Amino acid sequence: MNPPRWELAQFNIARLAAPLDSPQLTDFVANLATLNALAERSPGFVWRLQDEAAGDATSLRPLGPDVLVNLSVWRDHASLRDYVYRTEHVEFLKRRREWFATPPSPALVLWWTPAGERPAVEEGLRRLARLAEAGPCVEAFSFARTFPMP
Amino acid sequence: MRHFILFYDFVPDYLTRREPWRAEHLRLGWAAHERGELVLGGAFAEPADGAALLFQGESAAVAERFAETDPYVREGVVLRWRVRPWTTVIGAQASQPVHPA
16 A cells, blocks of 8 residues: 555644743643643654754744744644544643633644645745635645545 | 755745845754765755755754754745655765666
8 A cells, every 4th residue: 555645734823821931831831742742642643843952843933922833744634633632632722721812713724735745834824824815725724624635 | 874855845935035044054054064964955946946955864864853953944935845765876975886787
């Protein structure tokens, strides 16, 4: 069987409700490494963006000091959905309003990327803008309306 | 020792977007060259819509590490990147030289 020709990229942004080093964010920061490790051992995980020194993406702030970005690649949307909604990650998702301001809409975008390619943040930003401007399409979609692998 | 090619796809306004980051990118590249990791690198021409950088090392990590720290990737000059292993068989630096029988 040939390996898949496409993988699923996801990019999302989150506006901090308080500085990352504030008491309000303590639980989030304390569990970030755990959540990232959980993602990495989840079936279908392929790759995530991380700063070499920190091991996460919190130092990357292309939209300003109060906006975190998250960029990763998965085998397909089923594997990403399982990680997001069917692991311990969901417990942290429930607490997101403690740590993050109401996000812009949309805050997350998905798209199919050729297997082996690694998107940069710039591509995530462009895909998110595409979703905001023109709605879901195969180049930029969300969990609410997914598109099959090309 | 194996060879790996790091491919970049640039944003359409690459020549403008690279300017603030070019010196840092070049410093990173030359430092990788001096460590014996980056053999050759540069942008494509006609059009300048991407780049290729040839690395040598034991695994693809040598090229992946470069991409993950390159300001061109971090700061929006590069849209996406990929690393391909390259089985080199011809030339003085070939990793697995093959000669005709």
